[in-house]
Amino acid sequence: MNPAATSTDPLWMPFTANRDFKKEPRIIAGASGHHYTTTDGTRLYDMFSGLWTSGIGHCHPKIVEAVQKQVAELDFCMTFQIGNDKAFALAEQVTSMAPDGFKQCFFTNSGSEAVDTALKIALGYHRARHEGSRTRLIGRERSYHGVNFGGMSVGGIVPNRKAFSANLIPGVDHIRHTMGSEHVAFTRGQPEHGANLADDLERLVALHDGSNIAAVIVEPVAGSTGILPPPIGYLQRLREICDKHGILLIFDEVITAFGRIGEPFGAQRFGVTPDIITTAKGLTNGVIPMGAVLVRDHVYEAFMQGPEHIIELFHGYTYSGHPVAAAAGLATIDVYETEGIFEQARSLEQTFEDIIHSFADHNHVIDTRNVGLMGAIEMAPREGQPGARGLEAHKACFWDEQLVIRNGMDTLQFAPFLNSDVDEMQQSFASVRRVLDSID
Ligand SMILES: Cc1ncc(COP(=O)(O)O)c(C=O)c1O
Numbered sequence: 001m002n003p004a005a006t007s008t009d010p011l012w013m014p015f016t017a018n019r020d021f022k023k024e025p026r027i028i029a030g031a032s033g034h035h036y037t038t039t040d041g042t043r044l045y046d047m048f049s050g051l052w053t054s055g056i057g058h059c060h061p062k063i064v065e066a067v068q069k070q071v072a073e074l075d076f077c078m079t080f081q082i083g084n085d086k087a088f089a090l091a092e093q094v095t096s097m098a099p100d101g102f103k104q105c106f107f108t109n110s111g112s113e114a115v116d117t118a119l120k121i122a123l124g125y126h127r128a129r130h131e132g133s134r135t136r137l138i139g140r141e142r143s144y145h146g147v148n149f150g151g152m153s154v155g156g157i158v159p160n161r162k163a164f165s166a167n168l169i170p171g172v173d174h175i176r177h178t179m180g181s182e183h184v185a186f187t188r189g190q191p192e193h194g195a196n197l198a199d200d201l202e203r204l205v206a207l208h209d210g211s212n213i214a215a216v217i218v219e220p221v222a223g224s225t226g227i228l229p230p231p232i233g234y235l236q237r238l239r240e241i242c243d244k245h246g247i248l249l250i251f252d253e254v255i256t257a258f259g260r261i262g263e264p265f266g267a268q269r270f271g272v273t274p275d276i277i278t279t280a281k282g283l284t285n286g287v288i289p290m291g292a293v294l295v296r297d298h299v300y301e302a303f304m305q306g307p308e309h310i311i312e313l314f315h316g317y318t319y320s321g322h323p324v325a326a327a328a329g330l331a332t333i334d335v336y337e338t339e340g341i342f343e344q345a346r347s348l349e350q351t352f353e354d355i356i357h358s359f360a361d362h363n364h365v366i367d368t369r370n371v372g373l374m375g376a377i378e379m380a381p382r383e384g385q386p387g388a389r390g391l392e393a394h395k396a397c398f399w400d401e402q403l404v405i406r407n408g409m410d411t412l413q414f415a416p417f418l419n420s421d422v423d424e425m426q427q428s429f430a431s432v433r434r435v436l437d438s439i440d
Contacts, residue, residue: 017391026398031058034417034424036404044402047428048415051406052223052255053286055345055418056335063287063331070327079320087321090329094283094292097264097333099273102294106313107321111254111280112146114291115217118278119150120315121295121303122215122248128302131246134214135171138204138247142177144224145217145252154217157225173208175200175216178228185367186360187229188353194231198238201247210245215276220266221371223255226378226411229371235272242275248299249274254291258282259336259418261372262346269372275299285332290325345373345418348425352416355429362436364389375414377432382440386410392439393432400438401431 008022028044030037034057036044049055070086077084091105098105106121108114119137126134139145139154146152152160153168156177161168175198182193201216220235222228242249251274256266258279263269265277276299280291303312319325336342349372356375357368367378382389390407397403406413412432416425 020391024395024399026395033057033059034420042402044398044404045424045428046404046417047397048404048406048413049417050286051281052260052415053281055259055282056285056332056339056341057417057419060285060331060335062335063285063328066327066331067287067324070324074323076323079318079322080316084321084323084326086323086326086330090321090326090333093330093333095294098277098294099265099267101273101296102277103297104295104300106293106295107326108280108291108293109289109317109319109322109325110146110291111252111278112148112151112291113317114254114278114280114293115145115151115154115252116148117293117315118217118250118252118276119154119215121276121293121299121313122250124313125248125299125302126214128305131211133212134246136208136213137169137172138201138213138216139172139174140177140218140222141174142179142225142228143174143217143219143222143252145219146254173204175204177222177225178231178234182231186357187369188357189371190229191231195233195237197231198234198241201238201241205241205245205247210247213245213247215248215250216242217250217252219252219254220256220270220272221261221374223374223413224408226408227369227371227374227376227413229369229374230270235270239272239274248276250276250278252278254278254280255374256372258332259342259345260374260415262342262349264342283332284325284328285335287332288322288325288328290322290329339419341418348373348416348418348420348422351422351425352414355425356414358429359433359436362433364436364439373416373418373420375416376411377414377436378411379436381410389439393435396435396439397431401435403428403431405432 008025027039028036029039094105095103108117137154141156143156145155153172156174180197253266261269275296277294284290353370356370359365359377360368364379366380369376379389387409390410394407397405
């Protein structure tokens with residue numbers, strides 16, 4: 001029996017205001033379906049599907065069983081120069097769900113690792129094709145690509161970058177984010193205006209010359225910075241500009257893949273095919289950490305040259321394609337298919353959109369946004385205290401309404417389960433309204 005914690009002090013928590021949290025800790029000890037249970041036995045509804053991870057709910061029996069079986073059968077084996085059966089099976093499943101032309105995938109342990117892997121693949125691709133001058137990487141403002149040095153550098157979140165600014169990787173630029181001057185608050189779904197914001201890439205091509213640019217990375221829908229749906233035609237325009245200048249297009253689909261916007265990948269939802277896709281989270285329903293990088297044939301083929309006994313990509317993690325994670329991934333995909341999860345997600349979109357936009361009239365609210373089952377209610381910041389109102393709303397949801405939501409500063413974010421029940425959804429947002437009514 002493991003000892004219970006007697007103090008919260010030894011744990012330095014990620015992306016958390018540690019001192020504030022530890023005054024009044026919010027600690028989960030169990031989960032089942034759409035609910036969490038705290039250490040004192042309180043049940044909470046999870047309105048964030050874990051951390052965008054657990055779209056089919058917690059502790060799904062099929063995934064639990066697959067993981068238990070796998071850990072007893074093959075817990076781990078060497079991943080370099082030897083493979084395990086589950087990793088190959090999962091690669092086959094994942095690539096079969098991907099847009100046409102993605103026949104290979106490389107496993108990582110997280111979204112951050114997937115992003116850094118994708119950036120390295122992009123650089124290696126150009127070098128293999130004797131275009132080694134293409135080293136410049138382009139990200140976008142208000143984007144999140146994880147916390148490793150590559151992802152942090154192409155990312156566009158100021159607090160994440162500020163402390164490390166002198167050591168961000170060199171040769172990175174950013175295009176403007178998609179909430180430009182064209183943005184109209186309270187837009188439902190994809191904004192009609194703003195496709196021209198993609199032309200900002202042409203500005204960087206003009207500055208550096210396209211022959212020096214390796215890749216552009218964007219989230220099809222920026223998630224962590226408050227749900228920014230792409231303007232209609234924006235991703236298509238980015239694709240055109242990349243094609244024109246020989247630049248690889250990377251979609252960071254750590255959030256948007258696996259049904260969050262009603263399709264296996266956002267690329268399919270938006271009808272735009274990138275060259276590389278990164279993913280994680282919904283790959284295993286969050287049960288075991290795992291990420292993946294999917295590449296189109298031409299990217300893979302560029303590496304598969306030269307003597308066959310030589311490693312083509314000098315990159316990998318001890319746990320790339322870990323058998324237990326892969327077993328969780330296989331069971332997750334099985335549930336996606338057998339329970340029609342993506343179809344369920346799609347059928348919930350309109351209800352979700354209506355609920356999110358019903359907050360437009362609230363006096364704290366300055367914008368509401370949605371796409372798929374990703375939604376945001378942005379509140380005005382309190383004078384001189386940005387983020388305070390959002391954190392208070394998050395805590396009031398937890399303590400007073402037994403509801404888990406996420407706040408990014410003063411923007412409340414919602415990621416309902418892909419198989420949500422409409423009543424649960426309505427009750428959760430009735431809770432959110434009571435909270436907004438109760439806070440200053
Ligand atoms: C778009 C995107 N990329 C990368 C990451 C980083 O993933 P991880 O936290 O698994 O490293 C995230 C995490 O939310 C994300 O949303």
